[in-house]
Amino acid sequence: MSKAPAWFSRRPVMRPCPLTCQKRLSELLRVDNEMAPCLKIALMSTMMRRLLTTGLLYLLAVTVFAQSPEFNEPWKNPNVALAIDPFEGNAIDWAKLATDKRVVAIIHRATIGDRVDKKYAERKIEAKKRGYKWGAYHYGKPGDPIKQADFFLATVKPEPDDLLALDLESTDFDKHMSFEEARVFINRVKEKTGRYTVVYANNLVTRAIAEQVGETDVFAKTYLWYARFKRRVTDFPAGAWKTYTLWQFSSEMNCTEANREACLYTVPGTAYDMDVDVFNGTIEELKSKWPFAQSYSLKSVGSPR
Incomplete structure (x- = not known):
C-alpha cells in the first residue's frame, strides 16, 4: 500500500x-x-x-x-336535423313521416356482406321523389373487403349527392368486419368514388378505434356516425374523431313497443324499432354539407344552435 x-x-x-x-x-x-x-x-x-x-x-x-349541447339530448333542440336509417325489416308510412319536418335524411341499408337489402331500391326512389337526402350503408362482414366494397358500389350506383357509409357493428371480428378490412374497404370506395365513407360505430367500436389509430389513419379522414342509446354522453372516446357527425340515439335497443313513452324520440310513420339519428348541426347545415364527401380533417361539423 x-x-x-x-x-x-x-x-x-x-x-x-x-x-x-x-x-x-x-x-x-x-x-x-x-x-x-x-x-x-x-x-x-x-x-x-x-x-x-x-x-x-x-x-x-x-x-x-x-x-356540451351536442352530447346533451340535442334532439330536443328544434333547430337540429334528424334522420332515420331503416332496413328491410322496418315499416315506413311515407305520408305520416312527412309530417315531421326535422327528418330530412334517410340512410338505408343497401348491402350486408354479399346480400342486397330487399327494400333498398324501391325506398331510394320513393325517398328521392319526396325530397329526402339519401344515403346507403354497407353492413361489414368478415371476408374480402375489396369484393364487399365493389358489391356495395355496384348495388347502390351512387349519385354525387348520395351519402356512403360503412357499418362496423362490433369488435367481434369472427362475425363482423375487422378494422384492417374496414381500412381496405374505405380506401377502395375512395379509389372508386373519390371520397371516403362515413363510419358507423357504437361506443365500444369507437373507443377501440380511438385507442389504435392516429390522426394520419384513414379512419381520421372519415365522418363518424355514432351509436349510443342514452340521453347524455359524458365519456365520448375522442381520438380518430373529435365528435360525431350523426348520432344514432334511438332504436329497439332502448325503445319497446309496450312502452313507446320510454322512446327518446318518436318519428311519425315508423314503429318503435326504427333507428333515429340526430345531426350535429341545423337542418340547413345538414343539407349544405350532405353527403359529407370531403375529408373529415378539412371541415368542422356544425353545432346545434
Missing part, C-alpha cells in the same frame, strides 16, 4: 466565528424556528392548491364536456 500524502492527515483549521456572525446566526435560527410552522403550512397550502387546481380543472373539463 502506498504512503498517504502529507496533506491527507491534516485536520481542518477551525477558526472561531466572529461575534457579529454568532449574533446573526442566532437570529437566523430563531427566525427559522418561529417560521417553521408557517413554512410548513405554506408548503402544504401550495400542495393543496395544486391538487385542488388539478381536480377542479378536471371537473371543469368533465362538466363542460357533459354540458
Whole structure:
C-alpha cells in the first residue's frame, strides 16, 4: 500500500466565528424556528392548491364536456336535423313521416356482406321523389373487403349527392368486419368514388378505434356516425374523431313497443324499432354539407344552435 500524502492527515483549521456572525446566526435560527410552522403550512397550502387546481380543472373539463349541447339530448333542440336509417325489416308510412319536418335524411341499408337489402331500391326512389337526402350503408362482414366494397358500389350506383357509409357493428371480428378490412374497404370506395365513407360505430367500436389509430389513419379522414342509446354522453372516446357527425340515439335497443313513452324520440310513420339519428348541426347545415364527401380533417361539423 502506498504512503498517504502529507496533506491527507491534516485536520481542518477551525477558526472561531466572529461575534457579529454568532449574533446573526442566532437570529437566523430563531427566525427559522418561529417560521417553521408557517413554512410548513405554506408548503402544504401550495400542495393543496395544486391538487385542488388539478381536480377542479378536471371537473371543469368533465362538466363542460357533459354540458356540451351536442352530447346533451340535442334532439330536443328544434333547430337540429334528424334522420332515420331503416332496413328491410322496418315499416315506413311515407305520408305520416312527412309530417315531421326535422327528418330530412334517410340512410338505408343497401348491402350486408354479399346480400342486397330487399327494400333498398324501391325506398331510394320513393325517398328521392319526396325530397329526402339519401344515403346507403354497407353492413361489414368478415371476408374480402375489396369484393364487399365493389358489391356495395355496384348495388347502390351512387349519385354525387348520395351519402356512403360503412357499418362496423362490433369488435367481434369472427362475425363482423375487422378494422384492417374496414381500412381496405374505405380506401377502395375512395379509389372508386373519390371520397371516403362515413363510419358507423357504437361506443365500444369507437373507443377501440380511438385507442389504435392516429390522426394520419384513414379512419381520421372519415365522418363518424355514432351509436349510443342514452340521453347524455359524458365519456365520448375522442381520438380518430373529435365528435360525431350523426348520432344514432334511438332504436329497439332502448325503445319497446309496450312502452313507446320510454322512446327518446318518436318519428311519425315508423314503429318503435326504427333507428333515429340526430345531426350535429341545423337542418340547413345538414343539407349544405350532405353527403359529407370531403375529408373529415378539412371541415368542422356544425353545432346545434
